Amino acid sequence: MNYFSSDFKLGILGGGQLGKMMLYDTRKYDIYTCVIDPSPEAPSRLACNEFTVGDLLDYDTVVNFGKQVDVLTFEIENVNVDALETLEDEGVKVFPSSKTLRTIQNKATQKLFYRDHNIPTADFSRFAHPSEIQDAVDNGGLSYPFVWKSARFGYDGTGVKVVRRYTDLIDLPNVECIAEDLIPFKNELAVIVARNEKGDLKTYPVVEMEFHPEANQVEYVICPARIPDAIAKKAELVALKTAAAFKHVGLLAVEMFQTEDDEILVNEVAPRPHNSGHYSIEASYTSQFEQQLRCILGLPLGNTESKVAGVMVNLVGAEDYTGNVLYKNIEKIMAMEGVTPHIYGKKQTRPFRKMGHVTIVNKDIAVAREIAEKVKRTIEVISE
Amino acid sequence: MNYFSSDFKLGILGGGQLGKMMLYDTRKYDIYTCVIDPSPEAPSRLACNEFTVGDLLDYDTVVNFGKQVDVLTFEIENVNVDALETLEDEGVKVFPSSKTLRTIQNKATQKLFYRDHNIPTADFSRFAHPSEIQDAVDNGGLSYPFVWKSARFGYDGTGVKVVRRYTDLIDLPNVECIAEDLIPFKNELAVIVARNEKGDLKTYPVVEMEFHPEANQVEYVICPARIPDAIAKKAELVALKTAAAFKHVGLLAVEMFQTEDDEILVNEVAPRPHNSGHYSIEASYTSQFEQQLRCILGLPLGNTESKVAGVMVNLVGAEDYTGNVLYKNIEKIMAMEGVTPHIYGKKQTRPFRKMGHVTIVNKDIAVAREIAEKVKRTIEVISE
Numbered sequence: 001m002n003y004f005s006s007d008f009k010l011g012i013l014g015g016g017q018l019g020k021m022m023l024y025d026t027r028k029y030d031i032y033t034c035v036i037d038p039s040p041e042a043p044s045r046l047a048c049n050e051f052t053v054g055d056l057l058d059y060d061t062v063v064n065f066g067k068q069v070d071v072l073t074f075e076i077e078n079v080n081v082d083a084l085e086t087l088e089d090e091g092v093k094v095f096p097s098s099k100t101l102r103t104i105q106n107k108a109t110q111k112l113f114y115r116d117h118n119i120p121t122a123d124f125s126r127f128a129h130p131s132e133i134q135d136a137v138d139n140g141g142l143s144y145p146f147v148w149k150s151a152r153f154g155y156d157g158t159g160v161k162v163v164r165r166y167t168d169l170i171d172l173p174n175v176e177c178i179a180e181d182l183i184p185f186k187n188e189l190a191v192i193v194a195r196n197e198k199g200d201l202k203t204y205p206v207v208e209m210e211f212h213p214e215a216n217q218v219e220y221v222i223c224p225a226r227i228p229d230a231i232a233k234k235a236e237l238v239a240l241k242t243a244a245a246f247k248h249v250g251l252l253a254v255e256m257f258q259t260e261d262d263e264i265l266v267n268e269v270a271p272r273p274h275n276s277g278h279y280s281i282e283a284s285y286t287s288q289f290e291q292q293l294r295c296i297l298g299l300p301l302g303n304t305e306s307k308v309a310g311v312m313v314n315l316v317g318a319e320d321y322t323g324n325v326l327y328k329n330i331e332k333i334m335a336m337e338g339v340t341p342h343i344y345g346k347k348q349t350r351p352f353r354k355m356g357h358v359t360i361v362n363k364d365i366a367v368a369r370e371i372a373e374k375v376k377r378t379i380e381v382i383s384e
Numbered sequence: 385m386n387y388f389s390s391d392f393k394l395g396i397l398g399g400g401q402l403g404k405m406m407l408y409d410t411r412k413y414d415i416y417t418c419v420i421d422p423s424p425e426a427p428s429r430l431a432c433n434e435f436t437v438g439d440l441l442d443y444d445t446v447v448n449f450g451k452q453v454d455v456l457t458f459e460i461e462n463v464n465v466d467a468l469e470t471l472e473d474e475g476v477k478v479f480p481s482s483k484t485l486r487t488i489q490n491k492a493t494q495k496l497f498y499r500d501h502n503i504p505t506a507d508f509s510r511f512a513h514p515s516e517i518q519d520a521v522d523n524g525g526l527s528y529p530f531v532w533k534s535a536r537f538g539y540d541g542t543g544v545k546v547v548r549r550y551t552d553l554i555d556l557p558n559v560e561c562i563a564e565d566l567i568p569f570k571n572e573l574a575v576i577v578a579r580n581e582k583g584d585l586k587t588y589p590v591v592e593m594e595f596h597p598e599a600n601q602v603e604y605v606i607c608p609a610r611i612p613d614a615i616a617k618k619a620e621l622v623a624l625k626t627a628a629a630f631k632h633v634g635l636l637a638v639e640m641f642q643t644e645d646d647e648i649l650v651n652e653v654a655p656r657p658h659n660s661g662h663y664s665i666e667a668s669y670t671s672q673f674e675q676q677l678r679c680i681l682g683l684p685l686g687n688t689e690s691k692v693a694g695v696m697v698n699l700v701g702a703e704d705y706t707g708n709v710l711y712k713n714i715e716k717i718m719a720m721e722g723v724t725p726h727i728y729g730k731k732q733t734r735p736f737r738k739m740g741h742v743t744i745v746n747k748d749i750a751v752a753r754e755i756a757e758k759v760k761r762t763i764e765v766i767s768e
Contacts, residue, residue: 030729300719335684
C-alpha cells in the first residue's frame, strides 16, 4: 500500500494531545488523516484532513468511522473494542489490535496476561466487587496494606487507592477490581517498545519518573534514567518480552517498578504514545509519534537513540484556578537554554488538568535536570 | 501581547512548504494562525485556523487579510509590498518590514543597499533594459563573462544567466536587470541570522552548499560547512552585519560566496525561513521555523547550535515525469539511519519541481554525508 498517496487514509480514534502531536508527523509525511473525537474543540481538530465529532464508545459510530479508512489506530484506550473487532473482520488494519486493547482495558485481565506469560508483576487478587475484598481480609487471604485498583479505566488518582485499614475500603466504588501487593520501590521506570507487523522490535532508552519528595507526584521524566546499566538492561528485556507477548503492533509504553531488591516488576502498559515518551520529540532521532506511524504503517522502524539528554515536565493547571487558561512566565522559560514548551490547546484550565508539557534538552543530563527545576519554579498555568 | 491566548492572531502570506513547516510550531505553541494563498490546494491549507484563497499581489486582498491579524509575516517575497506598508501605518505589526522587503524584492536595490552599507558583494551595474547592456559592452564599460540577473523575482534558473558572449544576450527578457561580475568561488555558503525587535541577534552555523560536479546544481546542504574556522567566523560576521544593516526583524538567510581568495561576498538574501535551514528541524536545538516565530512575536531567541550534524537533500521531480506524484523507494531511505523525509504535499510532480526534502542527521558529519549520497541514489520522485 502506498501511504504517501492520497488514496490512503489513516484513522485516529481520539483527538487529544497525543493525536495532535502525532499529526505533526502525518503532516511531515503528507499522510491523509481522519480524526474522531467527542469534543468539537479537540486539540487535533486542526491539522487532520477530516475531523468528525462522535462518541468513541458507541459501536456504530466507531464502525462507520473505521470503514472509511485503511489503517485505524487510537490515541486513547477508552474506545469501543467490539467495533474494532468488527472492523478487523471487515479487513481494516487496526493497530494496535482489538485483542491487545481488550486485554489492556481491563486491569484484571492485563495482570492475568502477565502471570500467564511469566512477565514479572506484583502479586494480586481479582474481585468482582470490593465487598469480596473484605471477605478475603477476614479469611486471611489478603492483608493490609495493599493497592486497590478498579479493573476498568482506573487512572492514577481516580481508580487507584492504597488501602491500609478497614476504613479505606468503605467508599470504594462497587466495581470489578484487583488488590495488588504494595511494592516499596526505588524508582518508577518506563520503556517504550516499538514493534511493527513483521515483528521488528526496538526499545527507547529507559526513562525515570522522578517524584516530588512530599506530594508523591511525578515531577520529571528523565531520559536516560540515572540507574546502573545492569538495571536498565533488565528493564529493557522485561519491556521487550511484554511487547512480544502481546504480539503488539505499534508503541507499547511499559511502566515498571525497580524494587528495593532491584527486581523489575511491570506496573501497567499503554498501547500508544505515552507521556513518558514526550521528551523524544526534541531528544531522540525518531520521536515516539513518528515511530508510532512507522509501526502501524509497516514502515521501517526509526533509530530510538537520543541525540541529547532530555527531561520532561508536565504543565498542569494550578490548584486554585479554573477558567480561560493563561501561561504565566512562558516567555521566561523560553529564554532558558534548550527549553521547548508544548501547549496542547485546551482553552479551559482547572486544577491538575494536563494542559501541556515542557521538554528540556542538553548534552549534560545534570544541566537539563537543573534547568527543569527552574522551569517548574517559573511557569504557572493559571486563568485570566 | 499574549501570543498564547485565543485573542491573538498571526497572519501568514503564502501557504507553501515554508508556511506548512512553520505551522508545526504554531501548533506546538497553539498560536492562532490565518493563512492566505492563491491555491486552494496549498500545503498550508491544513493545520492553520483559517485558510483563505487569495492573490498575494493584489493590494486590497492583502490589506483586508492583514487587517484581521495582530502580527503579519510572509513565507514568500512575491507579495504586494504597498499593502504591507498600509498595514504598518494602520498599526499591524509586519515582520519582516515592508521597507526590508521592498529593498530585497528588487535585486538592483538590494545590491545598492550592500554597496551603501559597505557589505561585500560582487561588483555590478544596473540597467533599465538588456539593450543597455550591449551598449555598455560596446563602450567598454562591461566585459564578458558576467552574470545577468533580472531585478524582479528572478530565481535560479529563470531570472539568472551567465553571459559569455553576444549571443547569450539575444533572448533576455526586456526587464530591469543587473550585470554582475562572475565570481570564481570555492564554496557557496549560507548563514541564517535571527533578529527580534529588541535587536537581539543570533546566527545559525555556516552551512555549505555542495554542488554536483557536472550538473552545477546544489545537491547537498551541509551543516556545519567543512571550512576553516576563520572563514566561518568571517561569513558569520558578514551575515550579522547584513541583518543589522536591514534592522531586520525575523530570519534573514544570507547566501554568500567564498571566493578563490577566501573573500566572503554576499550573493543574495531571503527574509524568511530558507531551504538552507531545513536541516535545523532535526539537527538544531531550535528549528528555523520556531526561531522565526520567536523573532516576529518578540519572544526570546532560541539556541541556534546543533545537537548533531545535518545534511539536507532536496526532493525534486525527476526529469521525465509529470502527473500524480509517487515517492519511489521512500521506505528504503526510511530504513537508513537518521533519515527523515519531509513531503510537502504537492499532488502533482513535474521536472525539477521542489516536492520535499530529506534530512540526514548523525553525530559524525562524514557519515551523514555518506548516507545522504545513498538517499540521493535511492529515492525517486516520479509519477504514477
